[in-house]
Amino acid sequence: MTIGVVIGESKPTEVTAQSSKPLSVGEYVIIDSQDGKILGLVEKSAISSEALTNVRNFDEAIESKEVAEINSRDKNYKVKIGILGFLDKLQKGHVIIPAVPPLPGTSVLEATQQDLAMIFGPASKEWIRIGALLRNASIEARININKIVSRHLAILAMTGMGKSNLVSLIAKHVASLNGTLVIFDYHNDYENLDVSKMNYMVAKINPRLLPADKLAEVIELRENADKQQRVLRESFTESVKQSKEFWATLEENVALFGRTTKGYADSASRVLDKIDDAKHRFSDILDPDCGDPVDLIKEGRVNILNIAELSERQANAGLSYYLQELLQQRKESVWERKGKATHKRSYKFLAPIFVIIEEAHVFIPKGEHTDTKYWASKVAREGRKFGIGLGVVSQRPRNIDPNVLSQMGSLAIMKIVQDDDQQQIASAAESLSKDLILQLSSLNIGDAVFIGQWVNLPSIVHIDEVKGKRSGSDLDAVSEWNQTDKFKDIAKETTQRLIQKDLLLD
Ligand SMILES: Nc1ncnc2c1ncn2[C@@H]1O[C@H](COP(=O)(O)OP(=O)(O)OP(=O)(O)O)[C@@H](O)[C@H]1O
Ligand SMILES: [Mg+2]
Known part of the structure; x- marks a missing residue:
């Protein structure tokens, strides 16, 4: 027509x-x-x-x-x-x-449907349904999942616009394809995700496997507390790493160092306090007897690693460890297949893995070094060869390292109004025209611009809502306040009854 x-x-x-x-x-x-x-x-x-x-x-x-x-x-x-x-x-x-x-x-x-269906919804199995075209709603919108595993993905939008919903949708598809997905869940958004083959766990850090400077971060020694750092470095010996009683042996060494090294008694006693503190506060997370935490990740599952209990520095140490190990294991796997195995270590991931980092601006920040950033850029550069894909999710694109962002081969961008966020995205995605960028402020929840290698063409899509999960929905403060009043009334009545009873008994 x-x-x-x-x-x-x-x-x-x-x-x-x-x-x-x-x-x-x-x-x-x-x-x-x-x-x-x-x-x-x-x-x-x-x-x-x-x-x-x-x-x-x-x-x-x-x-x-x-x-x-x-x-x-x-x-x-x-x-x-x-x-x-x-x-x-x-x-x-x-x-x-x-x-x-x-x-x-x-x-x-x-x-017509016929004109568009082949472009936006190809029928082969690596194309998974994500929603429908926003303005041609009868046309199914699909994305090529192979391309995000090999060339990475960024999901960027203001808060509450549907980033985690898209992650959940991808997770469902990965599960149905028997793929391996790892989500680092900083806000405990995915615990109730309703997917088959889910493996939910609290992320662990095994202090034995860390280098001394990382252990210092994890037990929260100040970075510029040079003497305390030295105490820990000198005390964290091979015998501590091998010891059955990890903490006790470390504490013995620290105490010994304090007693025998002039001028270090105070610093050693501070370090002992820190160790004691960390041991109790983070007993669920810092576990010298958990083996290799990467072993908790299961192949062919949607692995949700809850890092909500970790401080930012701990989460950073944990994340970088996981990224480094996963990359290494994938390398070993690929080398083995090519007959070039080094046999230095074992690996268990036989097939590609996709790793998603929520709150990416915290762990992969612009203008600041973090270990996670180092390993994330390495995965972004080398992942394609070794079958490990990276997904970064953030509501503050302007604070993500532009180098890492520019290596994300595909982008899902939902509503974004801030000018500097839009500029950052524009420079990461050359194919995004100025007019499309202007569209970003007028998108509604669940609407997204998809660009990059996972689509045949830049598309504006309304993403399907994943039902049966509780990811990131806003708190209903008003009804909770209302409840609080009710609870207070009940509490007041009960107290009054008790007082009256007391008086009667007197
Ligand atoms: N495609 C969609 N269709 C309809 N509603 C949606 C869609 N995506 C998200 N929503 C609604 O918006 C709410 C927030 O979505 P979601 O948690 O995915 O946002 P977010 O961008 O991850 O937020 P945050 O920045 O807080 O992590 C969801 O609880 C859901 O009700
Ligand atoms: Mg979210």
Whole structure:
């Protein structure tokens, strides 16, 4: 069906059209050009009224409104259409932009199910359903999951816009494909995720396996407490690492160092306090007898590692350990398969793994070194060769390390209003046009722009909502306050009853 005509000046990358009805930004249309059908995306849409232009006062506005209503030619619907490529080539996965711009006068047609289905919802099994096109709602939107495992993914949006929902959806699909997923869950958002093959655990750190400076971080020695750092470094010997009684042996060594090294008695006693403190406060997490924490991760499962109880520095030490180990194990696995195994150590991950880091701006920050950042960039660079994919999730794209962000081959971007966040995304994603970036502030919950290698074309999608989970929903403060009042009343009544009883007994 013809819905418009190309007018004005055309370019190979964009045309202007006059349409017969208002078109939505983000809608796909077909430009029926002389060289074949071209797929276009409505990037700007404007409506104006002849009668209602240059209106000087209210009375004139009312009169003009009446004139406009009678005159069927009054409204002017103008759209800017970005050219995405020849339709038949896009359906085969190739982007070919026409060399000659469509002639003015070319018809603009409504895109049909048949035109779009092959592009946005290919049928092969690595394409998983994520939702439907936002403006062509009957068209299924799928993403290529192979591409995110090999070329990484960033999910960026303001808080509460549906990032964790998308992660949950990906998790469900990975589970149904028997894949291995690891989610570092900083806010305990995924405990109630309803997927088969879930392996939920509290992330552990085995202090025996850490280098001394990491142990210092984990037991929260101050970074600039040089003497305390030295005490720990000197005391954390091989015999401590091997000892059955890890903490006791470490404490003995620290005490001994304090007694025998001049000027170190106070520092040693501080370190002892810190060890004692860490041992009790973090007994669930810091576990010298848990073996290798990576062994808790199971192949073919959705592994949720709860890191909510960890302080930022501990979480950082934990995360970097996991990333380093997972990368190493994947390397061993690939080398073994290629007959180049070093046999230095064992590995258990036979197939690729996808690792998702929530709150990525905390662990992979801009302008600051963290170990997680070091290992995340290594995974981003080397992951493709060894089958380990990285997903970073954040509500503050401007604070994520731009290097790591630029290595994410695919992006899901939901509502973002802050200018500097939008700029950061624009520089990480060259294919994101200015007009699409402007769209980001007008998206609703669950709407996202998908760009990069996991889609054939940049798409604006409404993501399916994952039911049966409690991820990140806002607190209902009002009803909880209401409950508190009720509880207080009950408490008051009970206390009064008890007092009366007491008085009676007296
Ligand atoms: N695709 C969707 N369709 C409908 N509702 C959605 C969708 N995605 C998310 N929601 C709703 O929005 C709420 C918040 O979503 P979610 O927890 O995924 O956001 P978030 O971006 O991860 O937030 P935070 O930054 O706090 O982690 C969900 O509880 C859900 O009710
Ligand atoms: Mg979330």
